[in-house]
Amino acid sequence: MVFAHEFAAVRVPSDQVIDLARLPEPLRWELAYVIQCRHDDRASRTPAEVVGRLVSFLLEAGVSTLRGGHEQSWREAFTASGRRDSNGRGLLVYAHQRVDDLAAGSGWDAEYPREVWQLRRLAAAQPPLDFTLDRATVAAPGDQTLDPAAVGHRCRAQKRSAVA
Numbered sequence: 001m002v003f004a005h006e007f008a009a010v011r012v013p014s015d016q017v018i019d020l021a022r023l024p025e026p027l028r029w030e031l032a033y034v035i036q037c038r039h040d041d042r043a044s045r046t047p048a049e050v051v052g053r054l055v056s057f058l059l060e061a062g063v064s065t066l067r068g069g070h071e072q073s074w075r076e077a078f079t080a081s082g083r084r085d086s087n088g089r090g091l092l093v094y095a096h097q098r099v100d101d102l103a104a105g106s107g108w109d110a111e112y113p114r115e116v117w118q119l120r121r122l123a124a125a126q127p128p129l130d131f132t133l134d135r136a137t138v139a140a141p142g143d144q145t146l147d148p149a150a151v152g153h154r155c156r157a158q159k160r161s162a163v164a
Contacts, residue, residue, distance in 0.1 A: 018048045023055060024064045031055070031066075033102065034095040046091065053088045054095070057081055066099040 018035065020028045031054075038046045061077060069077075074096050078089045097120070104110060106121040116132050 016048050018051045020055065022059060027058060027064055027066065030099045031058075031095065034066075034091075034098050037098050038091075038094065047087075050085075050087045050091055053083070053085055054091050057083060057088065057092070066096050067103055069096075071096055 020031055023031060031051075035046065035051065038044070057078060060081065066074075071093055074092055075089060078092055083089070101118070101121055104118075104121065108122065111117045111121050116134050118132055
């Protein structure tokens with residue numbers, strides 16, 4: 001019990017506090033999920049001030065969810081708002097992708113029926129590739145069935161040739 005009291009006495013600086021209370025639901029939960037994902041990825045820091053600027057943008061835009069629109073439309077809306085914050089724009093795009101991926105599902109079972117695949121949803125690479133793959137460019141002419149293993153092999157071969 002002593003430990004809890006000592007911890008409660010520590011004040012967190014206001015520039016390290018993330019306040020999502022002003023956001024409507026489900027946007028509040030979506031952004032909380034995104035912040036947790038960003039922490040779990042451990043790929044980059046997400047300062048509270050960047051999240052605060054994103055919250056301000058979302059409030060001004062009047063959106064209630066990140067699921068609407070396409071990635072490019074989010075980028076354009078952020079730029080059109082007059083913001084020149086590349087960190088905020090990057091977090092917005094990341095947030096849209098993560099929420100969209102959560103809603104759409106991941107893995108071959110979820111991605112295979114789609115005409116255009118988001119390779120990041122296949123978790124085939126670490127870090128996930130942020131590419132799309134149109135089934136028409138992978139299939140042999142007249143081939144209407146695609147074997148996921150064969151497609152994965154073709155993707156890896158294309159990646160190796162692009163890197164070389």
